[in-house]
Amino acid sequence: xxYHRSDVVARAISVLDEYGLESLTMRRLATELGVQPSALYHxxxxxxxxxxxxxxxxxxxxxxxRRAERWDRRVVxxxxxxxxxxxxxxxxxxxVVTAHTxxxxxxxxxxxxxxxxxxxxxxxxxxxxxxxxxxHLVFGHTVEEQMALQAASAGAINHAPGxxxxxxxxxxxxLDGLRARVNG
Amino acid sequence: xxYHRSDVVARAISVLDEYGLESLTMRRLATELGVQPSALYHxxxxxxxxxxxxxxxxxxxxxxxRRAERWDRRVVxxxxxxxxxxxxxxxxxxxVVTAHTxxxxxxxxxxxxxxxxxxxxxxxxxxxxxxxxxxHLVFGHTVEEQMALQAASAGAINHAPGxxxxxxxxxxxxLDGLRARVNG
DNA sequence: ACCTGAACACCGTTCAAGT
DNA sequence: ACCTGAACACCGTTCAAGT
Numbered sequence: 001x002x003y004h005r006s007d008v009v010a011r012a013i014s015v016l017d018e019y020g021l022e023s024l025t026m027r028r029l030a031t032e033l034g035v036q037p038s039a040l041y042h043x044x045x046x047x048x049x050x051x052x053x054x055x056x057x058x059x060x061x062x063x064x065x066r067r068a069e070r071w072d073r074r075v076v077x078x079x080x081x082x083x084x085x086x087x088x089x090x091x092x093x094x095x096v097v098t099a100h101t102x103x104x105x106x107x108x109x110x111x112x113x114x115x116x117x118x119x120x121x122x123x124x125x126x127x128x129x130x131x132x133x134x135x136h137l138v139f140g141h142t143v144e145e146q147m148a149l150q151a152a153s154a155g156a157i158n159h160a161p162g163x164x165x166x167x168x169x170x171x172x173x174x175l176d177g178l179r180a181r182v183n184g
Numbered sequence: 185x186x187y188h189r190s191d192v193v194a195r196a197i198s199v200l201d202e203y204g205l206e207s208l209t210m211r212r213l214a215t216e217l218g219v220q221p222s223a224l225y226h227x228x229x230x231x232x233x234x235x236x237x238x239x240x241x242x243x244x245x246x247x248x249x250r251r252a253e254r255w256d257r258r259v260v261x262x263x264x265x266x267x268x269x270x271x272x273x274x275x276x277x278x279x280v281v282t283a284h285t286x287x288x289x290x291x292x293x294x295x296x297x298x299x300x301x302x303x304x305x306x307x308x309x310x311x312x313x314x315x316x317x318x319x320h321l322v323f324g325h326t327v328e329e330q331m332a333l334q335a336a337s338a339g340a341i342n343h344a345p346g347x348x349x350x351x352x353x354x355x356x357x358x359l360d361g362l363r364a365r366v367n368g
Numbered sequence: 369a370c371c372t373g374a375a376c377a378c379c380g381t382t383c384a385a386g387t
Numbered sequence: 388a389c390c391t392g393a394a395c396a397c398c399g400t401t402c403a404a405g406t
Contacts, residue, residue: 002370026399038401039371047399101327103335125353132328133321133354140320143285151287169309170317173361180360186389210380222382223390231380372405379398386391 003033005043009053013089016054021091026050052104055096059085059108071120072175078112079134079171080164083142090150093142100139110135117178126181133174141167187217189227193237197273200238205275210234236288239280243269243292255304256359262296263322263355264348270326274334277326284323294319301362310365317358325351 008029015032016024026047030037044050062085068074086093099105113134117127145167192213199216200208210231214221228234246269252258270277283289297318301311329351 025397027397035370036372037399038373041400042370101331103331129350129353130357132325132350133357136321136324136328136354137317140324141316144316144320147285147287166313166316169313170320173314173317174357176361176364177357177359209378211378219389220391221380222392225381226389370406372403374402374404376401377399380396382395383393384391385393387389 001034003035003039003043005053008033008040008043009050009057012050012054013057016091016095017089021094048102048104051095052099052102055099056105058089058092058096061085062088071116072179074116074119075113075134075175075178076168076171078109078116079138080167082109082138083145083164083167086142087146087149091146093139093146097139097143100135109138120178121182122178123181126178130174130178134171137170137174141170185218187219187223187227189237192217192224192227192234193241196234196238197241200275200279201273203274205278232286232288235279236283236286239283240289242273242276242280245269246272255300256363258300258303259297259318259359260352260355262293262300263318264351266293266322267326267329267348267351271330271333275330277323277330281323281327284319293322304362305366306362307365310362314358314362318355321354321358322351325354 011033012024012029015029019028026040027037030040033039040050044053059082062081064077064081066074066077068077086096089095110131113131114127117130122130145163195217196208196213199213203212210224211221214224217223224234228237243266246265248261248265250258250261252261270280273279294315297315298311301314302308306314329347
């Protein structure tokens with residue numbers, strides 16, 4: 001069988017979702033595709049790049065239309081989409097956050113947040129600080145939430161971070177600060 | 185030579201600081217101590233536990249006396265100490281954040297933040313949301329900042345997150361939201 | 369262009385045996 | 388109690404050779 005890069009990425013996502021990140025090895029993925037490990041390197045230069053492509057694809061699959069008019073509602077929309085996209089696959093948050101940490105792909109959410117904050121009339125400095133704060137909040141919350149979900153499904157009872165409600169309450173904390181800085 | 189657990193942890197930190205997290209392997213650490221890899225398992229049950237102990241020790245070494253009276257100034261103090269402690273060692277932020285993600289050690293900063301927010305007269309719900317938001321902000325910011333520092337020292341020019349000023353501006357965003365909720 | 373086969377240079381961890 | 392020596396079951400990546 002002959003594969004393309006997109007086949008490799010797609011299969012990587014299904015291995016990730018079914019067996020988790022620790023099982024997503026180049027060798028395991030090759031076996032899953034019925035191919036030698038070395039064959040993967042015709043489609044992808046290395047594992048890091050593959051994981052970045054997986055992160056991008058996870059975000060792409062989670063895309064939704066923008067509905068909100070007000071800038072602060074749009075921020076909530078963007079952040080919720082981001083959270084939902086990451087939660088849709090096992091270890092999705094971990095993969096997306098790691099890729100973002102290493103400066104690979106996943107630059108789109110940041111761009112959309114920046115645009116929303118600029119629409120709100122915030123100064124360029126505040127746009128910078130606010131975008132970073134929002135991203136860190138979404139990433140941190142979602143990694144923690146997914147961790148708790150997986151721990152819970154493995155039998156452990158834990159003081160979970162709570163679902164979308166707790167998420168939006170954290171967001172609102174930062175949004176309050178940002179609203180106070182409009183035309184500041 | 186006969187070692188104790190604390191020797192192993194201390195040496196792990198110096199390997200981390202000098203060669204980075206990717207070089208901190210059990211085998212490398214063993215070589216550094218002049219011992220067989222298997223000998224390490226007399227002091228530590230596995231690598232994950234060792235890394236959690238390293239994270240705790242990094243935070244311990246960064247401890248400073250509390251000076252601030254007002255609860256919101258104390259939050260800044262706690263968060264700044266946390267950031268400085270992680271920045272003090274190469275890949276320190278990565279190690280501390282990973283340990284925290286897996287629910288290992290590093291529970292102290294959360295406890296101190298909770299106490300400060302309670303002193304501010306915030307409701308228990310807001311204390312929960314606020315503590316998590318602050319931790320995610322500090323962790324996210326510091327990992328990003330340390331990444332940029334290391335990239336810069338490796339020659340790359342990058343739109344860095346900025347030093348303590350940008351850090352405190354992000355913190356202030358959340359603190360504004362929290363101040364607005366006192367007796368709310 | 370895409371893949372195989374074989375190798376290189378590593379990992380974390382276990383366990384019988386020594387002192 | 389602490390360590391050695393040897394092994395087990397893996398990794399990511401490279402590269403000559405095949406079709």
